[in-house]
Each structure stands twice: as structure tokens, then as C-alpha cells.
Amino acid sequence: MTRQTKQKKETAPGPVPDDPKKVAFQQKQGETVHEALARSGIDPSVVALTAIGGYQVTVPKEHLHFSALQTALDQQSAAVQAGDFSRPEAMLTVHAHTLDAVFHNLLIRAQRSMDAGHNAAAETFMRMALKAQSQCRTSIEALAEIKFPKSATFIRQTNIAQQQQVNNGAAPAAGPTARPQEKNVTPTNELLEATHGERLDTGTTSKAGGSNPQLETVGAVKRAKK
Structure with a gap:
């Protein structure tokens, strides 16, 4: 060959x-x-x-x-x-009904075992019944997700701030001249004269004010020429 x-x-x-x-x-x-x-x-x-x-x-x-x-x-x-998806939808619907039947059957077995005094068997049947009920709910949720899928939300804005302040107060008045609300905070490294009404010490002698009339300007100090 x-x-x-x-x-x-x-x-x-x-x-x-x-x-x-x-x-x-x-x-x-x-x-x-x-x-x-x-x-x-x-x-x-x-x-x-x-x-x-x-x-x-x-x-x-x-x-x-x-x-x-x-x-x-x-x-x-x-x-x-x-x-x-007609066939998967039919399968999930049938599975939900089947699991519901299993749940009720195990629930009846648990009740009969409890009436007979077999508490251990009743607890086992009850656990199995609740598992069947949970699987029934999962099948219904999967069916609802296929029929009514959740819409995805895409957020284009990225927040990279390490410290963020959220103001939950009243919103400012709408209009072209409206300005956002600001909090009056003076940082520790900011000059005092940047704030209205506060000035730094200029180093010159100031005159006595009217609030303290008993205070007078200090006289000249007599010192040696050399």
C-alpha cells in the first residue's frame, strides 16, 4: 500500500x-x-x-x-x-416544579418522622427539604435572568482622590451666577493675611489704642555711646 x-x-x-x-x-x-x-x-x-x-x-x-x-x-x-432559548426556559421551569415536589415530599417525611419520635430522621429530611427549596429558588432566578436580563451600567468617570468630602446639605440655588458651597477652612501652612481681617506682624511699633488709655509709649533708653 x-x-x-x-x-x-x-x-x-x-x-x-x-x-x-x-x-x-x-x-x-x-x-x-x-x-x-x-x-x-x-x-x-x-x-x-x-x-x-x-x-x-x-x-x-x-x-x-x-x-x-x-x-x-x-x-x-x-x-x-x-x-x-425556548428549550432551556422550558427545562428550568420543569426543574423548578420538580424541585418543589421534592421539597413537599421531604417535608411530609420530616413531619411523619417527628410525629413518630424519630427526631434524627426528621432533622435529616428537613435539611434535604430546605436544600430542594433552595435549588428551586435558584432555578427560578436563573429563568428570570434569561427572560429579563439585567442591563449593564458603564461608568466612564474615575475617582482617584485619596480624601474626599461629601456635602449632603441643601443644594445651591440654580442659575448662571450660582456658586458651589465652600467650607471656610484655613490650612496650617497658609498665611494669615490670606484671610480677610487678619494680618501678619510687620515688626514696627504700633501706637497705643483707645481701648487701653493707661498704657503709654516706652521712653528712650539711655545707653553708653561705646
Whole structure:
């Protein structure tokens, strides 16, 4: 067998298996058998086949065809990717009703166990009932998020101030001449003359004021010439 013939044989599409328990996979153009098997092994639909086949009870296991189930799963995935969420919405609604039924069933079991004096069993059933109720609420919240998604809020302004003062008082009067309210605060490193009515000491002798008439200017001091 030549190398070209061997390559054509590897890239040939795989036949659909007659065994209902086998999964059919199709090779893409230029894809080897090992590459096709690796791609199918991580495909979400293929991975879910075993779990669905083991847990579902609507179709007998001997009549469940894995290849047909894979096709149905691929169709549902394609519908969601196209924006059709009708099937997930129906699933969440059914899950909420099912979990609500589980909650009431466990609640009744807890009540019967409590009446019979089996407090430990009653506590176990009560815990399981509350878990089912919590999962029911989660399913309803997920359904509401799909039906009514929350709108995102984008804030373009960035506040990088380390110290910020928030004034919760009355808003200033509106108008073109309105000025924002300011707090009269004199920093410790600001000159006194920057504030109205306050001046620094100029170093000259000031005259006696009228408030203290008994005070007089100090006379000249007699000192030696040398």
C-alpha cells in the first residue's frame, strides 16, 4: 500500500454504526482518524451521552440509539447558539416544579418522622427539604435572568482622590451666577493675611489704642555711646 493510498483511507468518513450503543463520528477533510476521535471525545454532546443514557427513564435503554441522541443534542446546542432559548426556559421551569415536589415530599417525611419520635430522621429530611427549596429558588432566578436580563451600567468617570468630602446639605440655588458651597477652612501652612481681617506682624511699633488709655509709649533708653 502506497503512502497516498494510506492517507486517503485515514481521511475517509467513518460509517454510521449499526450498534445503538456506539457513537458515530465524522472526519473532516484533511483530518486523520486519531484527530477525529480526539475531537469527538471532548465534544459536549458525546460526553453527555453516557450520563443521559444511564439516568433517563423515558426510553428503555435497549431502544436508546446513541447516534440519534447525539444528533438531537447537537440540534439543541445549535438552537441556543442561534439565540433560541425556548428549550432551556422550558427545562428550568420543569426543574423548578420538580424541585418543589421534592421539597413537599421531604417535608411530609420530616413531619411523619417527628410525629413518630424519630427526631434524627426528621432533622435529616428537613435539611434535604430546605436544600430542594433552595435549588428551586435558584432555578427560578436563573429563568428570570434569561427572560429579563439585567442591563449593564458603564461608568466612564474615575475617582482617584485619596480624601474626599461629601456635602449632603441643601443644594445651591440654580442659575448662571450660582456658586458651589465652600467650607471656610484655613490650612496650617497658609498665611494669615490670606484671610480677610487678619494680618501678619510687620515688626514696627504700633501706637497705643483707645481701648487701653493707661498704657503709654516706652521712653528712650539711655545707653553708653561705646
